[in-house]
Amino acid sequence: MVDTQAGALRAHNVTVRFQGITAINEVSLSLEPGDIRGLIGPNGAGKTTLVNVLSGLETPSCGHVTLDGRSLQGRPPHQFRRRGIARTFQSGRLFGELTVAENVIVPAVNLGFTSRQAAAHARELLAWVNLADKTELIAGILAGTDNRRLGIARALAANPRFILLDEPAAGMSEIECEEITRLITAIPQTFAAGVLLIDHNMEVVMRACERIHVLDSGRMIAEGAPAEVRSNQAVISAYLGIVVTGQRRRVNVDAA
């Protein structure tokens, strides 16, 4: 397939099936350098599955991923990382027994930085995410929201071209959400990286993102600017409207 969007990270008609469950169904999404795109949808909609595909952790049953127009089909996750695709994990997945600084240094060294470069880079990144005073703490004892910021610093350690953030604001207070929104919106200019942001906090997503994609039961049901998505009837029925009935606790009701 000819991909006219050089520089873009794209999922083309991707389907992922797990023993009878279709987690995502013919989903396409294009992320360009400088973008901050949102990906929202109810629990189980397929958001993490799509991030797994875009970062090489999951191989699509159908469809494929391209970077700069070249297919990454069949490549292992470390080759996605080497080509500049970084991600954070919903569950954290930090090295709990290493220090905060080492959590950033190790992936940078693995991707070819010298120890000295990696240590200097880690100091800068950890200061940027407001963890400068915690660099020597053992990561396993960090509070939940510090974990999220460490996850972002770690993903940025390899100077990625694209960073995929899976629920970075989960469990954060209002003030922490404001801070993380500021950090996320600064990523394209500060690090020259495009961002895909998944979160159930609509205030964070609507403020940070220029465009938002909406998944429901594995299908992409809408894409548009925040105002378009907020007033889209299908999105309200599938996701945003649910918060009014209080069934979907993980969504920030006020912002939706």
Ligand SMILES: Nc1ncnc2c1ncn2[C@@H]1O[C@H](COP(=O)(O)OP(=O)(O)OP(=O)(O)O)[C@@H](O)[C@H]1O
């Ligand atoms: N490894 C797996 N094996 C079987 N089913 C899976 C697997 N991973 C995900 N699923 C299923 O695929 C669907 C999509 O899951 P996914 O984790 O992508 O949703 P999500 O949108 O990220 O949800 P959440 O908002 O709760 O994080 C769900 O039905 C889930 O149970």
Ligand SMILES: [Mg+2]
């Ligand atoms: Mg998820």
